[in-house]
Amino acid sequence: MFTSSQNWTVPPGVYRIKVLAIGGGGGGGGGYSSTYVGGGGGSGSIGYAELFVQPGVELSILVGAGGSAGVGGSSPMGGQNGGASQIEVFTGQLIISGQFGNGGAAALGSANGSAGSGGSTAPVNLGEYGEVPIFALAAYMVAGNAGSGQNGGQTPEFAPGFASASNVSNGELGGTASGNNVAFGQGGNGGPVNGNGTPGIQGAVIIWWGD
Secondary structure (H helix, E strand, C coil): CECCCEEEECCCCCCEEEEEEECCCCCCCCCECCCCCCCCCCCCCEEEEEEECCCCCEEEEECCCCCCCCCCECCCCCCCCCCCEEEEECCCCEEEEECCCCCCCCCCCCCCCCCCCCCCCCCCCCEEECCEEEEEEEEEEECCCCCECCECCCCEEECHHHCCEEECCCCCCCCEECCEECCCCCCCCCCCCCCCCCCCCCCEEEEECCC
């Protein structure tokens, strides 16, 4: 599992890999000074791909940050969007991505802040990559979940057979925020009245083989 951006080289003897990219969650919006609460951030989306590769090929791993939280008060601020997590061929060609969750809006003097939308299902690039010895055999994406009122959106997960998606329960995919276990890519919660939101949780990239 990768929790920071870096390059990765296919090990000797490995010719087929599976990759998973989880986008960073959006931050929660700030609450208004005397009445209303901020909106929760949306979760990142998840992208999955199976690749035929050659040992020694280098892939670029980009891990999306969680969006920063909005500040509460008399002039509250909305939460920031998270960052996309991506896997690219070293030539800069995108293979698969987990798109960012959107930040929750700040509260207004007359209403609660609206929740941020979840990460989108961006196009995936199947097939060959020019002269690079990689072939994308299959790919699948599931959109992130929008925030719900003040609550941040939960990270989606694939159901068996990729027939549908469900939510990841807190702690299933690790990550921490304010001492509580949460899933990578989860959206931050909106701030209470006169309070700050919580940041979105960073994304992650997972690569595995041999199963």
